[in-house]
Amino acid sequence: MNDVSGWAARARGLFSDSKGPWGPSGGTPPPGDTGGNGGEEPPRPGPASPWGTQGPARPAGGNPVSSLDVLIARSRARFGGGGGGGSGGLGRRSPSPQFLVWGVALLVLLWILLSTFHRIAPEERGVVTQFGRYSRTLGPGVGLTLPSPIERVQKVDVENIRNIDLGSVGGETLMLTGDQNIIDIAYSVRWNVRDPELYLFELQNPEQTIQQVAESAMRAALSATTLNEAIGEGRGDIEARVQENMQRILDTYRSGVAIQGVAIKQADPPAAVNDAFKAVSAAQQAAQSDINQARAYALQLRQLSQGEATAFDKVYEQYRLAPEVTRRRMYYETMERVLQNVDKTIVEAPGVTPYLPLQQSRPPAAAIQDPQAQGTAAGGAGR
């Protein structure tokens, strides 16, 4: 019992200390008076008070009755008297402990209210655990639970599709393909939560797990394809395979995660061999242009041969009607045209060897260009 009273004394000091910031002002405890602003005596200036004359003196430790006793008595009176604030039997007005109690009560009430009503957003599910045990999942809207220490709600965003980027587009993420080539790959995985309970309770580290599984599935998919496929048209196939594989693995972990899609953002040969790959596409272009040229030649030749053959056929038809005449006509016409343009020398006397001035036979260019001279020469010779 002695022990208890000692504790009580200590507690008393504690309570009186916690009365307000003014506390035991200035070391000299002022005599008990009515605290607050209802004092009959004028406020005494406390010499050592940091608040100067502003602060009214407080009933600190002056009365032997502990603040707790006062509080209890006061509340008893209050409950009895229907809440008449100042009409306490003791006539002391020290409202702060009272406010404390009411404040605490209010806080508790507020706490209970806040932890009972839960607003679940449309994209969320609220997973309710009762003393740690999973009890139910709340859908969107307002969900009711027991107050906080009993039931807790963990909100999980299930609609939002999250994105994990793997392999940086800037740097190089190299992987080996099935034909032992190296590919530089960047991809992203889109996922969301399918089962919030599983998602919360089954995996220690969901995001890291998804990332590791993605890397593993991508490596496995690439090791089953060739480099050319991975760079070219095999992409969609790889994406589908990675997605399927990831989903299967994550399901064996009971992860509650749905893989929505895998997108390969980049699949290139590594920078070290890129030039060689460019050379291949250059070779493809060159080969194609070779073939194009050949086709053009073939087309031209075909048309030309058909044209010539048809022309011959037409002439031959006419020739057959009158062979001899046509033949001679053609001969003369051609000769006419031929000999019109050439310098002609006719040597008649047998045994005369003409002196051929070969240098002169090539007149300067200006002479050739002169159609007048040529025309007259040819005309004269023709007649």
Added chain:
Amino acid sequence: MIAAILRRPILAAMLALLVLVTILSSVSIVPETRQALIVRFGKPDRIYNRYRPSQPIGGTGAGLAFRVPFLENVVWIDKRVRDVDMERQQVLSTDQLRLEVDAFARYRIVDPLRMYISARSEDRVGEALRPILGSELRNELGKRPFADLLSPERQGAMENIRRGLDRVARQYGVQIIDVRIKRADLPDGSPLQSAYDRMKTAREQEARSIRAEGAKQAQIIRAEADAEAAKTYATSFGKDPAFYDFYRAMQAYQRTFVDGGKDRPTNVILSPQNEFLREFTRGGGR
């Protein structure tokens, strides 16, 4: 009762506090994610929320756990799937090629008691499993040629590794769910460089063969066209080779002397015996 409390409020408060502390320390909340091992004076006594396969969530025994305060302690053990990430390992294949492998294993503590006795904490289990995973991986993959290392899933190697690791992990009360290779890379330096060289030369070879193929096709296309043209000519001209000879000669004269002689006039020396000059020399004396 109330009167007694009011008479000795301090005492009542103290008692209430004591009761509260006792209740609080005798009750623990076991969440779904954890297994609670109750240890009495260091001796494991019982387990709450122990993992059992195929139990639905909410029916696993999570909830309140009771213990005798001050005598019994709770050891918390993770119930979820955990992972151990291996450091990079260099694996030597049977054909003496090297590959750097990154792997991870997923495990779950299925026997908390055994785990507590053999390793004390979850983190130490991971530490213990990591080197074993590495050596299992090296042993199993080292039996294979390099080409098989690239997709060990297909040959069941990963399942062998999982089984081997699981055998060891059972001693820690741990079940290995899955072992996977995350990355498999050629080591830096000469292996990587020679792979690059091989890729480069393969591309060069491809480039050359593409060019050659293109040239071949072009030549074939030309030859076919030539052949077709020859056929066209032959069918047409073959009807009267003699006339063709004459016709073509006329064309040749025309092209050589008229069309081709425009910029360089030709000198022709004619003998009067020339066919063209026949009438010239005969002088109309027929």
